[in-house]
Amino acid sequence: MRNELLSPSEMAEADRLAIAQGPLDGYGLMRRAGEAVAAVLLARYPAAARVHVLCGPGNNGGDGYVVASLLRKSGVDVALWRSGELRAGSDAALAAADCPLEPRPLSAFAAEPGSLVIDALYGAGLSKALSGDAARAVQVVTDLGLPVVAVDLPSGVSGESGAILGSAFRAVVTVTFARKKPGHLLLPGREMSGEIVLADIGIGDDIIARVAPRSFENAPAPWLPVFPVPAVDAHKYKRGHVSVFSGGPAATGAARLSALAAARSGAGAVTVLSPANAMQVNAAHLTSIMLRKVDAVADLGAFLADRRPSSFVLGPGFGIGEKARDFAVALLGAGHAQDTGVEGLVLDADGITSFRDEPETLFQAARKSGAPALVMTPHEGEFGRLFPEIAGDKALSKLGKARAAAARANAVIVYKGADTVIAAPDGRAAINGNGAPWLATAGSGDVLAGIIAGLLAQGMPAFEAACAAVWIHAEAGSRFGPGLIAEDLPLAMVPVLHALVENGMAAR
Incomplete structure (x- = not known):
């Protein structure tokens, strides 16, 4: 059953348990996530002339560095933009070190009509209003009407409530991992997420069972076993x-x-x-x-x-x-x-x-x-x-x-x-x-x-x-x-x- 919903804190616990269990470490999970996003972009936009990858300071940004590396290897013209400082020794810092592209500061972000954007700024874990350079980037993308592929959740949307925190990207596609988050289904987050692609990055059902989420996407699977079917002798x-x-x-x-x-x-x-x-x-x-x-x-x-x-x-x-x-x-x-x-x-x-x-x-x-x-x-x-x-x-x-x-x-x-x-x-x-x-x-x-x-x-x-x-x-x-x-x-x-x-x- 894959209709469980993970809150941001439950997703963090699932990451922790998966890393502790192995065989993938944190960077391994990050590479899997980046591969899933890159695969979606290449499948949906094979003729993309230019892609802007916007990376934040946390794990969401780390996913973005992996995406940028993979797109560059595939021959895509990639521009990389960085927001905030990466914590030394973190998985995101490892991903950035392995990325062959030199990031430019998000404060200087500019894009061309017809280009695409990978939003890897904050994802589901954002807890405060989007502001500063990130908010300006949202405005630039919105004004140009550029298609956005969001990593985990459009930045500016609360993974917990679906609320827009200040401002937010409106994605055409959102690639999320292991399980959807409440913010993907609760309005207005649902409208901002576009099509949601759920990617398997190696966090198994046994890990989700240990997290024991109590929220679900309503679908027939959980209740179909008790759905009434009349017996042959029913009156x-x-x-x-x-x-x-x-x-x-x-x-x-x-x-x-x-x-x-x-x-x-x-x-x-x-x-x-x-x-x-x-x-x-x-x-x-x-x-x-x-x-x-x-x-x-x-x-x-x-x-x-x-x-x-x-x-x-x-x-x-x-x-x-x-x-x-x-x-x-x-x-x-x-x-x-x-x-x-x-x-x-x-x-x-x-x-x-x-x-x-x-x-x-x-x-x-x-x-x-x-x-x-x-x-x-x-x-x-x-x-x-x-x-x-x-x-x-x-x-x-x-x-x-x-x-x-x-x-x-x-x-x-x-x-x-x-x-x-x-x-x-x-x-x-x-x-x-x-x-x-x-x-x-x-x-x-x-x-x-x-x-x-x-x-x-x-x-x-x-x-x-x-x-x-x-x-x-x-x-x-x-x-x-x-x-x-x-x-x-x-x-x-x-x-x-x-x-x-x-x-x-x-x-x-």
Whole structure:
């Protein structure tokens, strides 16, 4: 599995462990890195007339000296630019000593139109704003519109958070090593990195396992082994029963979108729980999806005893207020109050905002022993309303904020956006990388909530269900493309689900 993400400090630990284990020393790893970058440049730009290699004072710069040497040997016209002093005896100093080119100071950097740039200034380890000669170099390259191949990460982009520190290069290609970094996937770093090439430089999977990263790029490999595939003797209730709370007569569509998505995701039965005054509206639009009147917690209790649903969606179009809070707390209490079979609650939209003034009521209910799994799907505004202190902490990346919120709420947090982060209370977190702008449409989040609930109902663990749902939702949107509206998404999921089930069955 190569979808682990390494923070800059974890990458440094992986380097240390690999060097200690051998057979490569630090300079050996550096040569491998430089070879990978040079190979990418020569393959992508075989006719490059002139290449400017910008080297910083650390290991990233050392990679650059190796690249410059290899390009020169290949007959490329190379100009070498140096920033800062190399530490005597360091691997970077060894690389510089072996480089046949005489570096010029970065303060004098100039380039020609049509040339290319290798950014080997700072990479993923930068922790302060790019300034001085480096910032000027960014401006020169930007003004000329030169293509940039970045070593590890475009200089100026935080490997931890993806934030731009002062200014940054915008790369066409970024060559990184061993594993991607969070900054490659979190915005705006994702946009600045261009195409990401992951190069093997000799840091094996055993080394990554010893580092034990807790962050991942969301992809099918980790959750496909628990993706639900119906048994040959399955019946509809064995495949899980999802229930979705509906709003009033003028706000029923969101719940129906969630319900349809839950059904498409494989749930064997889906029921819309409707207030009495919306029963007729819902009945006019539902066919295979069932309908039940639920106006109060007592009605919900009767439904739980009668039909034993597996998971719930609360929030889409529901309305903000006490009723939403009462239903949520009742469901979170159901698991330890009686054997109801409730596996999870997906709290979205109005369900989240209903707790903005009393979040601890929700968090305490979720922390009680035996409570069903709680999955919350906030966008940025909803996240800020429920977790204002965490949202306002400028020291935390989006990944860090999602992790902190998951721990505080004892819930799986799906922090939505173009770089959606999924975090579990135990510290695991995934960053989604296959999002598409076509998903920025009304009702898209309602569909996502339904997919999560559908997978929960079929027995997927909450974190894996949330990761799978986010990936499926994004993949369906990407494949559909322009013209997508939320109503298209449940059907657009079908080919994605087909491929997942076939791959899952083959793996088993």
